[in-house]
Amino acid sequence: MFERLPVPAQFDRLIVAGGIVTGVILGPVFLVLLSLLLVGRISAPELVFWLGFTVIVIGALGTVLLQNIVHAAFALIAALIGVAAMYLLLASEFLALVQVLVYGGGVVLLIIFALMMTNAQDDPIVTDGSQKPFAFIVTLLFGAVLVAAAVNVQWGAESVSLITFRDFGTRLFHDFMVPVIIVGVLLDIALSGAIVNARPNIEEHSEETTQ
Amino acid sequence: MIPLENFLILSGFLFAVGLYGVLARRSAILILMSVELMLAGVAINFAAFAAYLDADGFSGMIFALFVITVAAAEVGLALGIVLRLFRERRTSYVDAANTLKW
Numbered sequence: 001m002f003e004r005l006p007v008p009a010q011f012d013r014l015i016v017a018g019g020i021v022t023g024v025i026l027g028p029v030f031l032v033l034l035s036l037l038l039v040g041r042i043s044a045p046e047l048v049f050w051l052g053f054t055v056i057v058i059g060a061l062g063t064v065l066l067q068n069i070v071h072a073a074f075a076l077i078a079a080l081i082g083v084a085a086m087y088l089l090l091a092s093e094f095l096a097l098v099q100v101l102v103y104g105g106g107v108v109l110l111i112i113f114a115l116m117m118t119n120a121q122d123d124p125i126v127t128d129g130s131q132k133p134f135a136f137i138v139t140l141l142f143g144a145v146l147v148a149a150a151v152n153v154q155w156g157a158e159s160v161s162l163i164t165f166r167d168f169g170t171r172l173f174h175d176f177m178v179p180v181i182i183v184g185v186l187l188d189i190a191l192s193g194a195i196v197n198a199r200p201n202i203e204e205h206s207e208e209t210t211q
Numbered sequence: 212m213i214p215l216e217n218f219l220i221l222s223g224f225l226f227a228v229g230l231y232g233v234l235a236r237r238s239a240i241l242i243l244m245s246v247e248l249m250l251a252g253v254a255i256n257f258a259a260f261a262a263y264l265d266a267d268g269f270s271g272m273i274f275a276l277f278v279i280t281v282a283a284a285e286v287g288l289a290l291g292i293v294l295r296l297f298r299e300r301r302t303s304y305v306d307a308a309n310t311l312k313w
Contacts, residue, residue, distance in 0.1 A: 043212075045212075045213055046213055049213050049217060053217075053221060056221065056225065057224065060224070060225055060228040060229070060248050061228065063228075063232065063244055063245065063248060064228055064229070064231050064232035064235070064236070064241075064245055064248070069238060069240060069241060072241060072244060073244065076244050076247065076248070079225075079248060079251070080247070080251060083225075083251045083254070083255060086218065086221070086255055086258075087255075087258055087275075089213065090218070090255075090258045090259055090261075090262040091262055091268075092258055092261075092262065092272050092275075094272075094276075095254075095258060095272060095275055095276060095279075098276065098279055099279065102279055102280075102283050103247070103251075103279070106283060107247065107282070107283060107286050110286055110287065110290055111240060111243065111244060111286070111290070113290075114240055114290040114293055114294065115240060117294060117297070118240070118293060118294065118297040118303040131234065131235065132235045134234070135230075135231055135234030135235040136231065136235070138230070138231075138234060139227050139228070139230050139231035139234070140227075142226075142227055142230060143223060143224060143226075143227030143228075146219075146223030146226065146227065147219075147220050147223050147224075150216055150219030150220055150223055151216055151219075151220070155215050155216075155263070155264060156264050163268060163269060163272060168269075168272070171269055172273065172276075176273050179273075179277065183277055183280050183281070186280075186281065186284055187280065187283075187284045190284035190285070190287055190288045191284070191287050191288075193288050193291065194287045194288045194290065194291035195291070196291075197288070197291035197292055197294075197295050198290075198291040198294040198295060200298070
Protein backbone atom coordinates (compact mmCIF):
# COMPACT_ATOMS: atom_id res chain seq x y z
CA MET A 1 0.00 0.00 0.00
CA PHE A 2 2.78 2.42 0.87
CA GLU A 3 5.27 1.11 -1.70
CA ARG A 4 4.67 3.95 -4.15
CA LEU A 5 5.21 6.63 -1.54
CA PRO A 6 8.75 8.01 -1.23
CA VAL A 7 9.04 7.19 2.47
CA PRO A 8 11.62 4.98 4.17
CA ALA A 9 10.56 1.40 4.79
CA GLN A 10 10.49 1.95 8.53
CA PHE A 11 8.01 4.78 8.21
CA ASP A 12 5.12 2.85 6.68
CA ARG A 13 5.21 0.33 9.49
CA LEU A 14 5.29 3.26 11.92
CA ILE A 15 2.25 4.85 10.26
CA VAL A 16 0.27 1.60 10.20
CA ALA A 17 1.15 0.74 13.80
CA GLY A 18 0.39 4.25 14.99
CA GLY A 19 -2.97 4.24 13.22
CA ILE A 20 -3.90 0.88 14.73
CA VAL A 21 -2.92 1.98 18.24
CA THR A 22 -4.83 5.24 17.86
CA GLY A 23 -7.93 3.45 16.59
CA VAL A 24 -7.84 0.76 19.27
CA ILE A 25 -7.52 3.33 22.07
CA LEU A 26 -9.69 6.14 20.75
CA GLY A 27 -12.44 4.02 19.15
CA PRO A 28 -13.97 2.70 22.39
CA VAL A 29 -13.59 6.09 24.06
CA PHE A 30 -15.42 7.74 21.19
CA LEU A 31 -18.19 5.10 21.22
CA VAL A 32 -18.74 5.49 24.97
CA LEU A 33 -18.85 9.28 24.67
CA LEU A 34 -21.21 9.07 21.69
CA SER A 35 -23.63 6.80 23.56
CA LEU A 36 -23.50 9.18 26.54
CA LEU A 37 -24.29 12.03 24.17
CA LEU A 38 -27.24 10.16 22.63
CA VAL A 39 -28.60 9.30 26.08
CA GLY A 40 -28.28 12.96 27.01
CA ARG A 41 -25.80 12.75 29.86
CA ILE A 42 -23.21 15.03 28.22
CA SER A 43 -23.47 17.86 25.71
CA ALA A 44 -21.63 18.08 22.40
CA PRO A 45 -18.85 20.42 23.67
CA GLU A 46 -18.25 18.02 26.54
CA LEU A 47 -17.85 15.16 24.07
CA VAL A 48 -15.21 17.15 22.21
CA PHE A 49 -13.54 18.05 25.51
CA TRP A 50 -13.26 14.48 26.76
CA LEU A 51 -12.11 13.20 23.35
CA GLY A 52 -9.41 15.90 23.26
CA PHE A 53 -8.58 15.13 26.90
CA THR A 54 -7.97 11.48 26.00
CA VAL A 55 -5.79 12.44 23.04
CA ILE A 56 -3.75 14.86 25.15
CA VAL A 57 -3.30 12.43 28.04
CA ILE A 58 -2.17 9.58 25.78
CA GLY A 59 0.03 11.85 23.67
CA ALA A 60 1.70 13.46 26.69
CA LEU A 61 2.32 10.14 28.42
CA GLY A 62 3.70 8.72 25.17
CA THR A 63 6.02 11.70 24.81
CA VAL A 64 7.61 11.19 28.22
CA LEU A 65 7.44 7.38 28.45
CA LEU A 66 8.26 5.98 24.99
CA GLN A 67 11.85 4.85 24.57
CA ASN A 68 12.11 5.46 20.82
CA ILE A 69 12.70 9.17 20.18
CA VAL A 70 10.85 9.23 16.84
CA HIS A 71 7.79 7.58 18.43
CA ALA A 72 7.93 10.19 21.20
CA ALA A 73 7.99 12.96 18.58
CA PHE A 74 4.86 11.55 16.92
CA ALA A 75 3.12 11.30 20.30
CA LEU A 76 4.03 14.96 20.86
CA ILE A 77 2.21 15.85 17.61
CA ALA A 78 -0.94 14.10 18.92
CA ALA A 79 -0.78 15.97 22.23
CA LEU A 80 -0.31 19.35 20.54
CA ILE A 81 -3.20 18.78 18.10
CA GLY A 82 -5.36 17.94 21.13
CA VAL A 83 -4.30 21.26 22.69
CA ALA A 84 -5.50 22.99 19.50
CA ALA A 85 -8.93 21.37 20.05
CA MET A 86 -8.92 22.82 23.57
CA TYR A 87 -8.31 26.31 22.15
CA LEU A 88 -11.30 25.83 19.85
CA LEU A 89 -13.44 24.91 22.87
CA LEU A 90 -12.20 28.06 24.61
CA ALA A 91 -13.66 30.12 21.74
CA SER A 92 -10.32 31.25 20.35
CA GLU A 93 -10.13 30.01 16.79
CA PHE A 94 -7.05 32.08 15.95
CA LEU A 95 -5.03 30.43 18.72
CA ALA A 96 -6.14 26.99 17.52
CA LEU A 97 -4.94 27.71 13.98
CA VAL A 98 -1.65 29.16 15.23
CA GLN A 99 -1.17 26.08 17.42
CA VAL A 100 -1.61 23.69 14.49
CA LEU A 101 0.58 25.79 12.17
CA VAL A 102 3.43 26.59 14.55
CA TYR A 103 3.57 23.40 16.59
CA GLY A 104 2.25 20.70 14.27
CA GLY A 105 4.02 22.28 11.31
CA GLY A 106 7.13 24.06 12.48
CA VAL A 107 8.28 22.94 15.90
CA VAL A 108 7.82 19.20 15.46
CA LEU A 109 9.40 19.37 12.01
CA LEU A 110 12.44 21.12 13.53
CA ILE A 111 12.63 18.49 16.25
CA ILE A 112 12.53 15.64 13.73
CA PHE A 113 15.22 17.36 11.64
CA ALA A 114 17.40 17.64 14.73
CA LEU A 115 16.77 13.94 15.43
CA MET A 116 17.99 13.11 11.94
CA MET A 117 21.14 15.19 12.34
CA THR A 118 22.08 13.97 15.83
CA ASN A 119 21.49 10.27 15.32
CA ALA A 120 24.56 8.74 16.94
CA GLN A 121 24.93 5.03 16.40
CA ASP A 122 26.73 4.40 19.67
CA ASP A 123 24.08 6.06 21.85
CA PRO A 124 22.52 3.61 24.30
CA ILE A 125 18.86 2.71 23.75
CA VAL A 126 17.84 3.68 27.27
CA THR A 127 16.85 7.34 27.14
CA ASP A 128 15.97 7.74 30.82
CA GLY A 129 18.40 8.49 33.61
CA SER A 130 18.69 6.68 36.92
CA GLN A 131 16.86 9.56 38.63
CA LYS A 132 13.51 8.23 37.38
CA PRO A 133 11.87 7.31 40.75
CA PHE A 134 12.87 10.64 42.24
CA ALA A 135 11.42 12.47 39.23
CA PHE A 136 8.22 10.45 39.52
CA ILE A 137 7.72 11.36 43.19
CA VAL A 138 8.42 15.05 42.56
CA THR A 139 5.99 15.10 39.64
CA LEU A 140 3.28 13.32 41.61
CA LEU A 141 3.49 15.79 44.49
CA PHE A 142 3.64 18.78 42.16
CA GLY A 143 0.68 17.61 40.08
CA ALA A 144 -1.35 16.87 43.21
CA VAL A 145 -0.74 20.42 44.47
CA LEU A 146 -1.79 21.90 41.12
CA VAL A 147 -4.98 19.84 40.87
CA ALA A 148 -5.91 20.44 44.51
CA ALA A 149 -5.39 24.18 44.08
CA ALA A 150 -7.55 24.24 40.94
CA VAL A 151 -10.40 22.24 42.47
CA ASN A 152 -10.59 23.88 45.89
CA VAL A 153 -10.91 27.49 44.81
CA GLN A 154 -14.31 29.04 44.14
CA TRP A 155 -13.91 30.77 40.78
CA GLY A 156 -16.07 33.71 39.73
CA ALA A 157 -18.91 33.91 37.23
CA GLU A 158 -18.23 32.11 33.97
CA SER A 159 -18.63 33.82 30.63
CA VAL A 160 -17.26 32.65 27.29
CA SER A 161 -17.04 35.27 24.56
CA LEU A 162 -15.97 34.41 21.03
CA ILE A 163 -13.09 36.48 19.66
CA THR A 164 -13.25 36.85 15.91
CA PHE A 165 -10.24 37.06 13.60
CA ARG A 166 -10.79 40.74 12.76
CA ASP A 167 -11.15 41.70 16.42
CA PHE A 168 -8.05 39.73 17.34
CA GLY A 169 -5.85 41.30 14.69
CA THR A 170 -7.07 44.85 15.32
CA ARG A 171 -6.56 44.69 19.06
CA LEU A 172 -3.29 42.77 18.80
CA PHE A 173 -1.63 45.42 16.64
CA HIS A 174 -3.32 48.35 18.37
CA ASP A 175 -3.31 47.66 22.12
CA PHE A 176 -0.34 45.29 22.21
CA MET A 177 1.90 46.96 19.65
CA VAL A 178 5.01 47.24 21.85
CA PRO A 179 4.96 43.57 22.98
CA VAL A 180 4.58 42.48 19.36
CA ILE A 181 7.67 44.51 18.41
CA ILE A 182 9.59 43.10 21.39
CA VAL A 183 8.64 39.53 20.43
CA GLY A 184 9.74 40.24 16.85
CA VAL A 185 13.14 41.41 18.07
CA LEU A 186 13.34 38.36 20.35
CA LEU A 187 12.62 36.02 17.42
CA ASP A 188 15.25 37.78 15.32
CA ILE A 189 17.90 37.48 18.05
CA ALA A 190 17.01 33.84 18.80
CA LEU A 191 17.16 32.73 15.17
CA SER A 192 20.41 34.64 14.51
CA GLY A 193 21.84 33.02 17.64
CA ALA A 194 20.71 29.60 16.44
CA ILE A 195 22.47 30.10 13.09
CA VAL A 196 25.66 31.37 14.72
CA ASN A 197 25.57 28.52 17.22
CA ALA A 198 24.98 25.70 14.76
CA ARG A 199 27.45 26.98 12.15
CA PRO A 200 30.74 25.11 11.94
CA ASN A 201 33.32 27.78 12.77
CA ILE A 202 36.77 26.95 11.42
CA GLU A 203 38.68 29.76 13.17
CA GLU A 204 37.92 28.46 16.64
CA HIS A 205 39.11 24.96 15.85
CA SER A 206 42.38 26.22 14.37
CA GLU A 207 42.90 28.35 17.49
CA GLU A 208 42.40 25.31 19.67
CA THR A 209 45.00 23.33 17.77
CA THR A 210 47.61 26.08 18.10
CA GLN A 211 47.14 26.44 21.85
CA MET B 212 -21.02 24.11 29.66
CA ILE B 213 -17.65 22.66 30.57
CA PRO B 214 -16.52 23.68 34.08
CA LEU B 215 -13.39 25.77 34.34
CA GLU B 216 -11.86 23.19 36.69
CA ASN B 217 -11.65 20.66 33.83
CA PHE B 218 -9.33 22.91 31.87
CA LEU B 219 -7.27 23.71 34.97
CA ILE B 220 -6.85 20.02 35.78
CA LEU B 221 -5.85 19.33 32.18
CA SER B 222 -3.25 22.09 32.19
CA GLY B 223 -1.92 20.94 35.57
CA PHE B 224 -1.63 17.40 34.23
CA LEU B 225 0.24 18.57 31.11
CA PHE B 226 2.63 20.66 33.21
CA ALA B 227 3.31 17.78 35.63
CA VAL B 228 3.89 15.27 32.82
CA GLY B 229 6.27 17.71 31.12
CA LEU B 230 8.10 18.19 34.42
CA TYR B 231 8.51 14.43 34.71
CA GLY B 232 9.97 14.31 31.20
CA VAL B 233 12.41 17.13 31.95
CA LEU B 234 13.58 15.43 35.14
CA ALA B 235 13.73 11.84 33.91
CA ARG B 236 15.00 12.04 30.32
CA ARG B 237 18.65 12.10 29.27
CA SER B 238 18.41 13.08 25.61
CA ALA B 239 18.44 16.86 25.13
CA ILE B 240 15.82 16.65 22.36
CA LEU B 241 13.43 14.68 24.57
CA ILE B 242 13.90 17.24 27.34
CA LEU B 243 13.04 19.94 24.80
CA MET B 244 9.84 18.09 23.81
CA SER B 245 8.85 17.84 27.48
CA VAL B 246 9.39 21.60 27.86
CA GLU B 247 7.00 22.03 24.92
CA LEU B 248 4.38 20.04 26.85
CA MET B 249 4.84 22.27 29.92
CA LEU B 250 4.45 25.41 27.80
CA ALA B 251 1.30 24.01 26.19
CA GLY B 252 -0.18 23.44 29.65
CA VAL B 253 0.62 27.02 30.66
CA ALA B 254 -0.93 28.38 27.46
CA ILE B 255 -4.13 26.37 28.06
CA ASN B 256 -4.26 27.88 31.56
CA PHE B 257 -3.96 31.42 30.18
CA ALA B 258 -6.61 30.83 27.52
CA ALA B 259 -9.02 29.15 29.97
CA PHE B 260 -8.83 32.00 32.50
CA ALA B 261 -9.24 34.55 29.72
CA ALA B 262 -12.28 32.81 28.26
CA TYR B 263 -14.06 32.13 31.56
CA LEU B 264 -13.19 34.84 34.06
CA ASP B 265 -12.25 37.88 31.97
CA ALA B 266 -15.26 39.71 30.58
CA ASP B 267 -13.07 41.10 27.82
CA GLY B 268 -11.45 37.72 27.22
CA PHE B 269 -8.51 39.08 25.28
CA SER B 270 -5.39 39.65 27.40
CA GLY B 271 -5.01 35.96 28.27
CA MET B 272 -5.30 34.97 24.62
CA ILE B 273 -2.51 37.43 23.76
CA PHE B 274 -0.36 35.90 26.48
CA ALA B 275 -1.02 32.41 25.08
CA LEU B 276 -0.02 33.69 21.62
CA PHE B 277 3.22 35.10 23.03
CA VAL B 278 3.90 31.84 24.84
CA ILE B 279 3.60 30.00 21.51
CA THR B 280 5.91 32.53 19.80
CA VAL B 281 8.57 32.39 22.50
CA ALA B 282 8.37 28.58 22.48
CA ALA B 283 9.07 28.58 18.74
CA ALA B 284 12.09 30.85 19.24
CA GLU B 285 13.29 28.67 22.10
CA VAL B 286 13.05 25.51 19.99
CA GLY B 287 15.10 27.07 17.21
CA LEU B 288 17.82 28.25 19.56
CA ALA B 289 17.87 25.06 21.65
CA LEU B 290 18.18 22.84 18.59
CA GLY B 291 21.14 24.95 17.46
CA ILE B 292 22.75 24.30 20.83
CA VAL B 293 21.95 20.57 20.56
CA LEU B 294 23.61 20.43 17.14
CA ARG B 295 26.66 22.17 18.57
CA LEU B 296 26.79 19.72 21.48
CA PHE B 297 26.49 16.82 19.05
CA ARG B 298 29.34 18.16 16.95
CA GLU B 299 31.61 18.51 19.97
CA ARG B 300 30.73 15.34 21.85
CA ARG B 301 29.17 13.04 19.20
CA THR B 302 26.08 12.53 21.38
CA SER B 303 22.95 14.52 22.24
CA TYR B 304 22.72 13.31 25.84
CA VAL B 305 22.92 16.00 28.49
CA ASP B 306 25.22 13.83 30.62
CA ALA B 307 27.93 14.55 28.05
CA ALA B 308 27.75 18.31 28.60
CA ASN B 309 29.57 18.23 31.92
CA THR B 310 32.19 20.93 31.39
CA LEU B 311 31.62 24.66 31.12
CA LYS B 312 34.46 25.24 28.64
CA TRP B 313 36.39 22.97 26.30
